[in-house]
Amino acid sequence: MELIAGEVSQITKKQRFRSLKLVSVDLDEVLVEQPYGVDYGRLHNGLSYYVRRNCKPRMRAALALAVKVGSVLEEEDERGVAHIVEHLAFSATKKYTNHDIVKFLESVGAEFGACQNAVTSADDTVYELFVPVDKPGLLSQAISILAEFSTEVRVSKDDLEKERGAVMEEYRGNRNATGRMQDAHWVLMTEGSKYAERLPIGLEKVIRTVSSETVKSFYQKWYHLHNMAVIAIGDFPDTESVVDLIKTHFGQKNSATDPPVIPIVPVPSHQEPHFSSFIESEAAGSAVMISYKMAVNELKTVKEYKEMLTESMFLHALNQRFFKISRRKDPPYFSCSATADDLVRPLKACIISAACKERGTLEALESVLIEVARVRLHGFSEREVAVVRALLMSEIESAYLERDQMQSTSLRDELLQHFLCNEPVIGIEHEARLQKTILPRE
Numbered sequence: 001m002e003l004i005a006g007e008v009s010q011i012t013k014k015q016r017f018r019s020l021k022l023v024s025v026d027l028d029e030v031l032v033e034q035p036y037g038v039d040y041g042r043l044h045n046g047l048s049y050y051v052r053r054n055c056k057p058r059m060r061a062a063l064a065l066a067v068k069v070g071s072v073l074e075e076e077d078e079r080g081v082a083h084i085v086e087h088l089a090f091s092a093t094k095k096y097t098n099h100d101i102v103k104f105l106e107s108v109g110a111e112f113g114a115c116q117n118a119v120t121s122a123d124d125t126v127y128e129l130f131v132p133v134d135k136p137g138l139l140s141q142a143i144s145i146l147a148e149f150s151t152e153v154r155v156s157k158d159d160l161e162k163e164r165g166a167v168m169e170e171y172r173g174n175r176n177a178t179g180r181m182q183d184a185h186w187v188l189m190t191e192g193s194k195y196a197e198r199l200p201i202g203l204e205k206v207i208r209t210v211s212s213e214t215v216k217s218f219y220q221k222w223y224h225l226h227n228m229a230v231i232a233i234g235d236f237p238d239t240e241s242v243v244d245l246i247k248t249h250f251g252q253k254n255s256a257t258d259p260p261v262i263p264i265v266p267v268p269s270h271q272e273p274h275f276s277s278f279i280e281s282e283a284a285g286s287a288v289m290i291s292y293k294m295a296v297n298e299l300k301t302v303k304e305y306k307e308m309l310t311e312s313m314f315l316h317a318l319n320q321r322f323f324k325i326s327r328r329k330d331p332p333y334f335s336c337s338a339t340a341d342d343l344v345r346p347l348k349a350c351i352i353s354a355a356c357k358e359r360g361t362l363e364a365l366e367s368v369l370i371e372v373a374r375v376r377l378h379g380f381s382e383r384e385v386a387v388v389r390a391l392l393m394s395e396i397e398s399a400y401l402e403r404d405q406m407q408s409t410s411l412r413d414e415l416l417q418h419f420l421c422n423e424p425v426i427g428i429e430h431e432a433r434l435q436k437t438i439l440p441r442e
């Protein structure tokens with residue numbers, strides 16, 4: 001009986017996707033800026049907030065404090081300071097000492113400290129907490145900790161001395177084969193831009209010798225409430241009470257100065273390809289990577305949404321080709337895949353990487369380039385397009401049918417993108433309808 005009931009509900013669910021009405025679209029139509037399904041607003045001090053109820057997992061909440069401050073804002077003598085601030089936040093704030101924050105993180109079963117609960121990149125810093133909400137007071141305390149991070153991090157000489165060791169350890173940990181290759185790729189991609197000299201980990205000299213005054217002035221200059229958002233997604237009875245908690249803890253905070261303008265740091269393009277090669281005894285195998293630089297696309301209108309879908313179809317179709325080649329007898333590579341990712345705020349990269357035999361890098365490189373050239377000249381066949389179209393349709397269908405199974409952490413990540421990268425959050429219902437309507441056929 002159980003099984004039959006399950007099957008029936010599956011069928012009705014499927015029909016529900018099939019019966020989803022196509023929407024009439026105007027390609028110039030602007031996608032809504034207001035994130036869908038979220039209690040969203042801004043406090044008088046400039047802080048943005050996003051609150052949403054979601055019960056996966058039950059009695060838990062995924063929280064974040066997103067700060068539009070990363071290593072690209074550092075001056076030469078501050079290289080590594082954005083990351084040091086992240087560490088100091090967990091060390092002590094006006095209200096909490098290290099001991100208090102450890103105790104809290106232990107009480108919610110979280111791993112302790114910076115880097116387990118926060119990430120600093122070139123463009124931003126994100127603090128995340130995942131907390132149970134079944135005991136009273138936990139949510140309030142978690143929000144209060146994020147509020148302390150926003151304006152009350154205590155940057156004292158002692159705090160800094162204590163933290164230098166941990167940051168240096170991280171610096172050294174990054175000096176392995178993978179780290180060296182990642183850093184070299186970063187520099188090749190961003191050469192000629194300030195980004196090339198602003199890897200978030202910074203410089204050893206700065207980590208060892210930077211003064212607490214320098215760290216403090218960086219924190220005070222850039223950590224402005226205007227550049228921050230707090231996000232709370234979880235199994236709450238209602239969103240209003242959570243917004244009230246945010247107002248209680250953040251409402252009294254004030255940033256000292258006017259909001260600083262976060263500059264857009266350009267990354268120049270170049271005519272000649274950049275390249276580098278590594279001989280690494282520690283490397284796990286041989287690989288070839290080709291990266292194409294392009295500007296980050298705006299995603300504001302239906303037309304741009306359609307372009308995003310087209311790009312996704314392109315990558316899927318290209319990956320199907322690579323997969324087929326990798327299954328040939330005596331293939332040029334074991335595996336090969338193409339992805340597109342935003343590298344830094346203004347720069348996107350289409351990265352094709354192939355894992356190959358030890359002496360097979362040239363053969364792999366040639367094969368990848370030939371395939372890319374073939375696509376450039378002849379495009380994809382109708383059948384290839386039909387296959388990836390069906391694939392994308394089934395992906396969106398599953399996402400739509402399982403929409404009530406979305407994890408709070410995934411919803412939080414979407415909202416982080418909304419705040420940090422202006423990516424629209426239009427809701428899975430609308431997205432499914434839109435995709436069904438406009439997914440390209442050729």
Ligand SMILES: [Zn+2]
Pocket residue numbers: 083087114115167170
């Ligand atoms: Zn760290």
